[in-house]
Each structure stands twice: as C-alpha cells, then as structure tokens.
Amino acid sequence: MNRIVYVNGSYKPYADATVHAEDRGFQFADSVYEVIEVLGGKLVDATRHLVRLERSLNELSMPPPMSNGALLHVISRTIKLNRVRDGLAYLQVTRGEGPRDFAFPSIGKVAPTLVVIARSQSQAKIAALAETGIAVKTMPDIRWGRSDIKTVMLLPACLAKDAAKRDGAKEAWFTDAAGNITEGASSNAWIVTQAGVLVTRQLDNRILGGVTRATLADCARAEGVAVEERSFTRAEALFAREAFITSASNTVMPVTSIDGQTIGNGAPGLLTQRLRSLFHHSAEISDL
Ligand code: PMP
DSSP: OOOEEEETTEEEEGGGOOOOTTBHHHHHOOEEEEEEEEETTEEESHHHHHHHHHHHHHHTTOOOSSOHHHHHHHHHHHHHHTTOSSEEEEEEEEOOBOSOOSSOOOBTTBOOEEEEEEEEOOHHHHHHHHHHOEEEEEEEOOSOSOTTSOBSOOHHHHHHHHHHHHTTOSEEEEEOTTSEEEEESSSEEEEEOTTOOEEEOOOSTTSOOOHHHHHHHHHHHHTTOOEEEOOEEHHHHHTOSEEEEEETTTEEEEEEEETTEEOTTSSOOHHHHHHHHHHHHHSOEEEO
16 A cells, blocks of 8 residues: 655655755754554544643744644544554654754744654554563663653664664663663653552653653552652662553553563563553543
C-alpha cells in the first residue's frame, strides 16, 4: 500500500512528502511534536495530547497551525488514508520556513509547518515484548534545561538510545547530577518499591509530562494504588521490586533489568502487569 503523509495542506505520497531546506525545524530544531496511540482504529488520549501540544507551542511562543478540531480532522484522515488500525499518529509543528536567522521571525511573517504521519505497529509484537520485559541502561542526562517541552531536539535521546542498543538494552534512563533517574530517552520511568509503593519523578523542567504517565497515575489511584511523585535514585531503582516505563508507543512496558542487574525476580512485576492490562480502560478512547 502507498503511504501518505500530510504536509502543509496536502496529503502526499511518501516520496514527495518534503519540507523546505530553510525550515526552522530542520535548521534549529525550532519545532514541537506529539505521538498519539491508535488502537483498533481509535485515538487514545487525544485530548491530553492536544493540551500538551498547546502547552509546548505556548512555551515557545509559536502560534498553533490550525484549530484543534481541524488538527483532529487531519490526524484522522491521515490514519484512514494509511489504513492504520493499530499504530501511531505522529504530528510535528515547526515555526516555519524563512531566511536563516536565529531570532524568531515576527508572528504572522511565517506560516507554521505541519506534518502528520500515521504508521502501523503490531500490538502482538508489543505484547510479546511485555511478556519478557525490557532491559534499560542508565546514562547522564545531557539534555537542555527545558525537557518539559516536547521539542524535536532529540539528539541526546538518539545518542542514549543508540548506546543502550549497543548494550542490548531497549531504553536509556537518564540520571541527573545527584544520581536521580529523571526519565527514559522516550518514556517516563517508574518503580515499585519493596514496600509496594508506586514511584515516578515529580513533574518539573527536567522531564516531559507524559500523557501515558498522567493517565496511568489516574488509573493506579482509581485502583487504590498510591502514587508517589518524587525523585528516586539509580540505587533505589536497582533495589526496586518492579520497574517499568510509560509512553504512547508502548503504554506500560515492564523493565526487568537495569545496567545488567536483574529487577525483582527478573520477570515483569505483578503490579506492572495489572496496570498494563487496565491502562486502556482509564484512557480516553475516541473515534476517528
Ligand atoms: N519522556 C520523553 C523524553 C519522551 O520522549 C516521551 C515520549 N514521547 C515520554 C516521556 C512519554 O510521553 P507519552 O506518554 O506522552 O508518550
């Protein structure tokens, strides 16, 4: 099947889906993005993703490319044109194209660039991975001071993921100067302590406020499971009973080893598995 990508007002064949050489997203990473899960031909947590997109745009004084209603229409159409039932919708907004100048062009001088891509992803494959759990590798968090904004400035994440991959790990967990885990390269980090308490880092400028993180915290609390939002060290994580990551692409994915050390008994934890099975019941599921 021919893949179709939305670029600035047109649905284009994959090979022709290009942006300008002087697009500020390309030259300065002056750009934000979202990744939304598509499950059974429906969108998962669309509202929370659009709220976060609005926040990212606001923090960078970028005007939205269109209304949320129009954006949802473009996302839906891109998903349908690509016949995605289970997978991901990716959307990226840049400040637009213009002569290379570090300072922002005045609002209204440039039109934002909007790209939407839809891609299938096998639920069976993710489920198989969740049966065994994944390994993670820790490394220093060398990202900028505003990791709460979902920008495409992803080179530190690429470096970390690549180093993790070379070590046989699926995800990298960043550590700050104090030895605390901040988050994953493309996920939020969670542990279950020996006392059975669910812990994830508090929201601040060092981590992205994950949509999956927010929905899972709601889900856990609704189940009567306490959630502590606080910093935790690498040492505490190594000693944890369970560990997992959350992201739109994997929902809840068990972590069974950190830096080669087994977590718990080396199998996905019971609470982790329970939360994974409950997640989509707590999420907002909307028709295309
Ligand atoms: N942190 C980072 C750095 C990420 O890139 C992501 C995924 N985009 C997340 C956390 C998880 O966010 P979400 O649950 O919204 O996918």
